Amino acid sequence: MSNATINLIGRVVNEPEIREGKDQRKFVTFRLAVNNQFGASENAAFYNCTGNEFIANRVSKAGLKKGRLIHVAGSFNPREYQTKNGDIRISLDVGLFDWGYICLLYTSDAADDLIGV
Numbered sequence: 001m002s003n004a005t006i007n008l009i010g011r012v013v014n015e016p017e018i019r020e021g022k023d024q025r026k027f028v029t030f031r032l033a034v035n036n037q038f039g040a041s042e043n044a045a046f047y048n049c050t051g052n053e054f055i056a057n058r059v060s061k062a063g064l065k066k067g068r069l070i071h072v073a074g075s076f077n078p079r080e081y082q083t084k085n086g087d088i089r090i091s092l093d094v095g096l097f098d099w100g101y102i103c104l105l106y107t108s109d110a111a112d113d114l115i116g117v
Contacts, residue, residue, distance in 0.1 A: 006076035006094060008047060009102060010034035015066050018056045028056035030064075032072060032094075049074070051096035062101070069102040 013031035020026055032047045049072055051059065064070070074094040081089055 004076040005073065005097075007071065007073045008032060008034050008094070009069070009071050010047070012064060012066050012068050012070060013046065016059050016064050018060055026053045026056040027051060028059045028096075030059075032070070045092060047072075047092045047094050049094045049096055049099075051099070055096045055099065058099070064099075070099055071102055072099045073097045 010032040013033050016028050016030040018026055018028045028051045030049050032049050033044045034047065035042060035044050051074075072094060074096040077093040077095060079091050079093060081091055083089060
């Protein structure tokens with residue numbers, strides 16, 4: 001169990017997948033892309049998000065889809081794994097406590113003038 005809590009704002013990379021575990025309880029998984037900017041350089045970090053049955057039901061009822069801008073809060077669980085080629089990588093895993101849509105307002109007709117609310 002991780003004691004590190006993380007809050008992220010990013011876009012859903014894949015369609016959320018709701019499955020059943022060994023105990024017949026639902027859970028949801030999806031990936032979240034978070035853009036990070038440091039000076040002139042920008043890169044994205046990808047987080048594997050997993051939520052329990054309560055979160056899975058909310059995701060299903062809300063119709064969460066690929067590409068949507070959302071906020072997630074959860075336990076941060078980075079873990080090392082080894083690829084088939086023997087390379088060591090880090091998986092950024094988040095056990096979801098909560099999530100929500102980030103609403104956008106248009107300030108003009110231009111799509112570049114979006115303001116997050």
